[in-house]
Amino acid sequence: MTYIAKPRMHHPTLEVNKVGYTRRDYEGKISTLCAGCGHDSISAAIIQACWELDIEPHRVAKLSGIGCSSKTPDYFLGASHGFNTVHGRMPSVLTGANLANRSLLYLGVSGDGDSASIGLGQFAHAMRRGVRMAYIVENNGVYGLTKGQFSATADSGSKSKKGVVNSDSPVDLVAMALQLGATYVGRGFSGNKEQLVPLIKGAMAHGGAAFIDVISPCVAFNNHPGSTKSYDYIREHNEAVSRIDFISERSEIKAEYAPGEVVDVRQHDGSLLRLRSLHADYDPTDRYAAMAFMQQHQARGEVLTGLLYVDPLATDLHTALNTSDKPLNTLEAGQLCPGSQVLEKINASLR
Amino acid sequence: MNARVPIPTIQAVNDFVVKFANVNGSGSASANELFAKAILRMGVPVSPRNIFPSNIQGLPTWYEVRVTEQGWLGRRGGVDMMVAMNPQTWDADIAEITPGGYLFYDSTRPLPPSKFRDDIHVIGMPLTEICNAVYSDPRQRQLFKNIVYVGALSVLLEIEPEVVEKLFGEQYKGKEKLLASNVQALHLGRDFAKEHLKWPLGIRVRRADRVGDSIFVDGNSAAALGCVYGGATVAAWYPITPSSSVAEAFQKYCGKYRVDPATGQNAYAIVQAEDEIASIGMVVGAGWNGARAFTATSGPGVSLMTEFIGLAYFAEIPVTIINVQRGGPSTGMPTRTQQADVLSCAYASHGDTRHVLLFPEDPHECFEHAACALDLADRLQTPVFLMTDLDIGMNQRLCRPFAWDDAKAYDKGKVMTAEELEAGKDFGRYKDVDGDGIPWRTLPGTHPTKGSYFTRGTTRDPYARYSERGPDYIYNMERLLRKFRTAATLVPQPVVQVAATPTRLGVIYFGSTSPAMQEALHALATQGVHVDAMRLRAFPFPDSVREFIDVHEQVFVVEQNRDAQMRSLLVNELEADPGKLVKVLHYDGTPITARFITGAILGHVGEKVQ
Numbered sequence: 013m014t015y016i017a018k019p020r021m022h023h024p025t026l027e028v029n030k031v032g033y034t035r036r037d038y039e040g041k042i043s044t045l046c047a048g049c050g051h052d053s054i055s056a057a058i059i060q061a062c063w064e065l066d067i068e069p070h071r072v073a074k075l076s077g078i079g080c081s082s083k084t085p086d087y088f089l090g091a092s093h094g095f096n097t098v099h100g101r102m103p104s105v106l107t108g109a110n111l112a113n114r115s116l117l118y119l120g121v122s123g124d125g126d127s128a129s130i131g132l133g134q135f136a137h138a139m140r141r142g143v144r145m146a147y148i149v150e151n152n153g154v155y156g157l158t159k160g161q162f163s164a165t166a167d168s169g170s171k172s173k174k175g176v177v178n179s180d181s182p183v184d185l186v187a188m189a190l191q192l193g194a195t196y197v198g199r200g201f202s203g204n205k206e207q208l209v210p211l212i213k214g215a216m217a218h219g220g221a222a223f224i225d226v227i228s229p230c231v232a233f234n235n236h237p238g239s240t241k242s243y244d245y246i247r248e249h250n251e252a253v254s255r256i257d258f259i260s261e262r263s264e265i266k267a268e269y270a271p272g273e274v275v276d277v278r279q280h281d282g283s284l285l286r287l288r289s290l291h292a293d294y295d296p297t298d299r300y301a302a303m304a305f306m307q308q309h310q311a312r313g314e315v316l317t318g319l320l321y322v323d324p325l326a327t328d329l330h331t332a333l334n335t336s337d338k339p340l341n342t343l344e345a346g347q348l349c350p351g352s353q354v355l356e357k358i359n360a361s362l363r
Numbered sequence: 364m365n366a367r368v369p370i371p372t373i374q375a376v377n378d379f380v381v382k383f384a385n386v387n388g389s390g391s392a393s394a395n396e397l398f399a400k401a402i403l404r405m406g407v408p409v410s411p412r413n414i415f416p417s418n419i420q421g422l423p424t425w426y427e428v429r430v431t432e433q434g435w436l437g438r439r440g441g442v443d444m445m446v447a448m449n450p451q452t453w454d455a456d457i458a459e460i461t462p463g464g465y466l467f468y469d470s471t472r473p474l475p476p477s478k479f480r481d482d483i484h485v486i487g488m489p490l491t492e493i494c495n496a497v498y499s500d501p502r503q504r505q506l507f508k509n510i511v512y513v514g515a516l517s518v519l520l521e522i523e524p525e526v527v528e529k530l531f532g533e534q535y536k537g538k539e540k541l542l543a544s545n546v547q548a549l550h551l552g553r554d555f556a557k558e559h560l561k562w563p564l565g566i567r568v569r570r571a572d573r574v575g576d577s578i579f580v581d582g583n584s585a586a587a588l589g590c591v592y593g594g595a596t597v598a599a600w601y602p603i604t605p606s607s608s609v610a611e612a613f614q615k616y617c618g619k620y621r622v623d624p625a626t627g628q629n630a631y632a633i634v635q636a637e638d639e640i641a642s643i644g645m646v647v648g649a650g651w652n653g654a655r656a657f658t659a660t661s662g663p664g665v666s667l668m669t670e671f672i673g674l675a676y677f678a679e680i681p682v683t684i685i686n687v688q689r690g691g692p693s694t695g696m697p698t699r700t701q702q703a704d705v706l707s708c709a710y711a712s713h714g715d716t717r718h719v720l721l722f723p724e725d726p727h728e729c730f731e732h733a734a735c736a737l738d739l740a741d742r743l744q745t746p747v748f749l750m751t752d753l754d755i756g757m758n759q760r761l762c763r764p765f766a767w768d769d770a771k772a773y774d775k776g777k778v779m780t781a782e783e784l785e786a787g788k789d790f791g792r793y794k795d796v797d798g799d800g801i802p803w804r805t806l807p808g809t810h811p812t813k814g815s816y817f818t819r820g821t822t823r824d825p826y827a828r829y830s831e832r833g834p835d836y837i838y839n840m841e842r843l844l845r846k847f848r849t850a851a852t853l854v855p856q857p858v859v860q861v862a863a864t865p866t867r868l869g870v871i872y873f874g875s876t877s878p879a880m881q882e883a884l885h886a887l888a889t890q891g892v893h894v895d896a897m898r899l900r901a902f903p904f905p906d907s908v909r910e911f912i913d914v915h916e917q918v919f920v921v922e923q924n925r926d927a928q929m930r931s932l933l934v935n936e937l938e939a940d941p942g943k944l945v946k947v948l949h950y951d952g953t954p955i956t957a958r959f960i961t962g963a964i965l966g967h968v969g970e971k972v973q
Contacts, residue, residue, distance in 0.1 A: 094815075096821075097674070104599075104636065112653060340630070347630050348591075
């Protein structure tokens, strides 16, 4: 019900972050999604993460494709410019926007229909290119907005609400992201905010292409027995590889741990990901080990969640293209136009 | 030849057509270009055209050079001299020579008399034998053979060798060995010709002063340079014939002119995307975020882009698309020219859409219109197409030099600033405040609490709030029409050429038809047929186009596609009387000629007289 305006005032003692904003300042409009939709939890996690990161809301650009998940940018960061693009093509628009102004933070929100079917190509190439972004897929195994068709992430053998069995193999976006060179890859669950918020924080602080696949059950069409993306199924099969604390560069490190209990990963911007390992043999900085680990555990029916891989020093497309530090959209004729004298020389060379 | 039968001889100074038939990938392209440039440097206009196959190596390629003191740069039709270097296409090449014309070929291996004609002058030179005697490396033998024949031609046609040597000097500056060997090859050819061949031929070159300060450049390079001057910072593209060289030229020019001398950083970003959809998506994202962005493609690419074009139209985002048109439909004729995308671009995407099209006539206008397109896209907040074609894009054309006014500022259009927002200025993203149909926009990251909105392809109210209410939708759609009417006043206006005597006949044309049209108008006038001419330079059409049609009894609409697309656009947009608009259609993939236009108009006029 986006026509109902949210009241702007808030409780006077609502906590303020380091840039002077309360959590309310990171909210958007009221959600029109179904009650109990996983996506709303993800929106709440995004709000929490941005507030905790001391990001100024208007310095984020939020882009999405088409689908239930792609509607959600309207429900968070109301002070940010948003762009609901076309189905499956958010990555290219995000890339172009990023090229125009490297000083903003880019949040791409998509769904499994948007990114694993029509958008599979653009998803893949955005990962390959290393565009600096936090790309979140809100994954429920179905096309919610068009009423319940299987998506490409639906597991083989899983059942639709009407009892139809899916015979196609699923697309595993996390495995693809790893294979294609994404430098921050995680999986979350909308029902586990404690894990999701630091995952998102790490992604937004990351220097390269960050991808998080968030299982987000669709209460309307895919939350029944036989679904492998339901609340029940995920709770039963969730295998977290680590617990994550995200510590921004300006915060103190609070707790001490015995050696071997944590893996500390410091990112380019100085922020720290402290990963309390739940699996002794899991190394989140080894891409190929992560891929192998995932295949083995997923074959056993486990849904691996957490920060699966990170290259803390990853750089992005701007670095590769050596673009000016000053955003391209701020450059003026003085830096862009060679002028009439140069043109005369060019003319002379063409005679 | 042993024929004593008298054959005609084509005699012409500075007015003839030489066609080179080569195998592509053999190094002939640079030798042939050298030939053309040498004549140019003698002050005689030339108009060369590449005719190349959709392949990389081994298939036939032709280079047709029209030498024209009068400056008629359109394709003429007919061949006065064939330099037949490709056995594969021999028969067709020989058949193309006008009776009385000349055949130049490699006589190393003898050919039976049946391979020749008895109404042409045959000039044989044992090129392979000459080269094999002097060069031992097979690559050198192949490459220098081309320079040797240029040398021979320079004698036959009286092209000054000093001019050719000067060109070598410029091309191989700093590479002394290459310079010396090329000069040597040139004289190898010249010496043989002087000693063994009859020269000069009936067709020959005389120094003149008809080039002036014209430049010689291809349209794609010109468009790319226009994008640099016009302030484009983001380019996303996907390779497709014949537009790839736009992006490549942009890369080259940016490498030279857009690198900050202090930091070494690039004031540009070019991405070769994974397909045309991603290309246009990046352009949309960059345009949304306030950077001037463009893509270059051809017909098939535009087809892929149409969904995004519709989004840019309805969400009102600046986007520049360079369409170097080629033969359609489908994969069509990738290496042949056509003006086949007029309707598909004017009305690209589903629903009620209309887009701004610019029609440059030559490389000079490619430069000017590319920069203009970037301004128009920002001002109008809409897609703008630069409609060129393979003929302009991939051939070097003699044209007026590029010009730039240093006092000219970029027109970034209506972008609201943080100060204006802070001062409380009312901001409705899709609201018409100035009456011209163009709303104000804000860029991401401008103000902490004001000015943000959601961009999407769905319908909305003037404040960008989602709305399915009929009146909101109608307001929006009517405003877009108002904006398009404003566009008609801002785009390059048509150019009218009034005939020497008052006439009831008119002709409308656009783009690469122009050099052939100039020549045709001249030829028609000498035959007493006077026609007023209007060259369209853009769509939407200003009122002057309707007026032009109104004051003439018959208006020929000359274009290079099968379905008379521009004529349809005129009828549809201006409600022009179709009975008045006579189609003149040339669409076989070759550039239109003056002969074709003249023949069509005379034929029609003749019919009417009867």
